[in-house]
Amino acid sequence: MTAAGLASLLDDRIRVARGFVAPARAAALMATLLRETPWLAVRYENGGRPRELPRLTVNYGERSYDYSGLVFTPLPWTPLLTELRALAEATAETRFNALIVQLYRDGEDGVNWHADDSPGVGRDPIIASLSFGATRQFLVRARGASEPCLTLALAAGDLLIMRGDLQHTHQHKVPREPGVTGPRINLTFRTLAGPAPQPEVAHASRVVRWPDEEG
Numbered sequence: 482m483t484a485a486g487l488a489s490l491l492d493d494r495i496r497v498a499r500g501f502v503a504p505a506r507a508a509a510l511m512a513t514l515l516r517e518t519p520w521l522a523v524r525y526e527n528g529g530r531p532r533e534l535p536r537l538t539v540n541y542g543e544r545s546y547d548y549s550g551l552v553f554t555p556l557p558w559t560p561l562l563t564e565l566r567a568l569a570e571a572t573a574e575t576r577f578n579a580l581i582v583q584l585y586r587d588g589e590d591g592v593n594w595h596a597d598d599s600p601g602v603g604r605d606p607i608i609a610s611l612s613f614g615a616t617r618q619f620l621v622r623a624r625g626a627s628e629p630c631l632t633l634a635l636a637a638g639d640l641l642i643m644r645g646d647l648q649h650t651h652q653h654k655v656p657r658e659p660g661v662t663g664p665r666i667n668l669t670f671r672t673l674a675g676p677a678p679q680p681e682v683a684h685a686s687r688v689v690r691w692p693d694e695e696g
Contacts, residue, residue, distance in 0.1 A: 487572070487642070491621065491631060494647035498572065501640035502611070511613040511637065513561065514666050515691045520584055525551060525684035535657075536590040537689065542579040544673035548599060551684050555579065562668075569609040569670045573642050577609070577670040584691070585617065588661030591654070594622065598648040601673045606648060609670045610641040615663035621653045664691075 487496035502510065520537035540546060540555040541562055547553060558566070558580075566577055585591065597608055612635040619641065621631040630651075635641060643653075655667075 491647065491651070492645075494643065494645045494651070495621070495631070496642040496644065497633065498640040499636070500638050501568075501572070502613075502638035504638060507613055507638035510561075510565075511666060514582070514613065515584070515664065517559075518582060518584070518691075519556070519688045520691065521553075521686040522689050523551065523684055523686045536592065537584040537586065539582050540580065541582065542577070544579045544601070546579050546581055546599075546601065546671060546673060565611060565668065566670055569611065569640070572640060573607050573609045573644075573670075575607045575672065577672050579671050579673045581669045581671075583667045583669075585615075585655065585665040585667070587615075587664060588617075588658035591657040594652045594654045596624075596648045596652045597643070597669075597671070602648070602671055603674055604649075605644070605646050606671060608643045608648075610635075610643070611668040611670075612639045612641070612665065613637050613667075614665040615661050617655055617661065617665050618658060619653065619655060621651050623651055624649075 487498050489496055518539060521539050522537055523534040525532055525534075534551075538553075540553045541558055542555050545553045545555040562580060562582075566580065570576055583592075597606065602608075614637055616634050616636040619633045619635050620629040621633075622629045633641070
């Protein structure tokens, strides 16, 4: 364990605080975020074929985290997200200026193997991730490996911090889990600096509320 009571994993590249947010508070935050967040359903083309991001998403903060050429306009911090950012900053011992909020509607939503290593996050970024709602698996594998070296079940109220050279040595994913029927919200706080030198991919997004009336 670290001095802050965080479990240290992968040579301290990952730190985990179970129950960082108490259960009753985590449930209340989940309900508020589900209800009040202007979720974006993102549609784009890949090789001329239409695709839809397999989760709902929205950016907040002073800077937007643009990935895979998808460029977003961040919304201003809300009082609630400002409060959560302060908690994450105190534990991660850094300052954050950007946030991605993602909604995995059920186990059919996920994110494939990737690393948060875009130029905008700089070298050895610190990323703090807060989970609410349904428990989902979080897998980590060394670059070049086919199998995960770490599997974590992230539950409501858990805080995970990725740090050091993790984004350069490993990849991570949230796999599909068809047996999971409930939604999960993930908040990832990060620090961005400088432009993101990447070609922009055109995308169409529609704002949806939970539940999505269009299904």
